Amino acid sequence: GQNIDQPTEMTATEGAIVQINCTYQTSGFNGLFWYQQHAGEAPTFLSYNVLDGLEEKGRFSSFLSRSKGYSYLLLKELQMKDSASYLCAVGQTGANNLFFGTGTRLTVIP
Amino acid sequence: SAVISQKPSRDICQRGTSLTIQCQVDSQVTMMFWYRQQPGQSLTLIATANQGSEATYESGFVIDKFPISRPNLTFSTLTVSNMSPEDSSIYLCSVEGQPRQETQYFGPGTRLLVL
Numbered sequence: 001g002q003n004i005d006q007p008t009e010m011t012a013t014e015g016a017i018v019q020i021n022c023t024y025q026t027s028g029f030n031g032l033f034w035y036q037q038h039a040g041e042a043p044t045f046l047s048y049n050v051l052d053g054l055e056e057k058g059r060f061s062s063f064l065s066r067s068k069g070y071s072y073l074l075l076k077e078l079q080m081k082d083s084a085s086y087l088c089a090v091g092q093t094g095a096n097n098l099f100f101g102t103g104t105r106l107t108v109i110p
Numbered sequence: 111s112a113v114i115s116q117k118p119s120r121d122i123c124q125r126g127t128s129l130t131i132q133c134q135v136d137s138q139v140t141m142m143f144w145y146r147q148q149p150g151q152s153l154t155l156i157a158t159a160n161q162g163s164e165a166t167y168e169s170g171f172v173i174d175k176f177p178i179s180r181p182n183l184t185f186s187t188l189t190v191s192n193m194s195p196e197d198s199s200i201y202l203c204s205v206e207g208q209p210r211q212e213t214q215y216f217g218p219g220t221r222l223l224v225l
Contacts, residue, residue: 031212042202042216043153087152091212096141098214100152
């Protein structure tokens, strides 16, 4: 089975940096995904890590440590529009679907 | 990424009735997935739909309750049968990404309220 943990809620200030952590336990790890979901909308793909290290994409970066079962999503220069839920998901070898954590609701305040 | 549409976008239904949700993709895809997202919760996979074969259901979901069709490589339907208020949820279809098939892209979702 899979077990994915991430904080339920976080608050950060506009312009700041925030790090959202995700720990996971799974058999046959096949990638770690981050999705952004605004209220009432579908999740949108942010990042994919399958090897250890940091992947940078503009203001967003994602890090993976497979040995620790750990990932984080780093958001820089926060904007009000970044207020959303951020979903951590893992892929599993032999399964085509993704397994999602419960999501972290980020609120960006002025 | 593929462009995915769903119909209806939302509906209010009476208990005991059934609703069929459609998912249309603008390109041919092998795998389509149906997820449920209950209020305040994350996404839970209902089933995987492959063209030309029976859908594969996850634990806790059965074909009688959630029949799925996959008539071609661009279309699928999910029916929520004999609905109860506990079925009130957002239902999302997703498809594997191109060229990176590990990634999934989601449709806009169908917001269902059962009274």
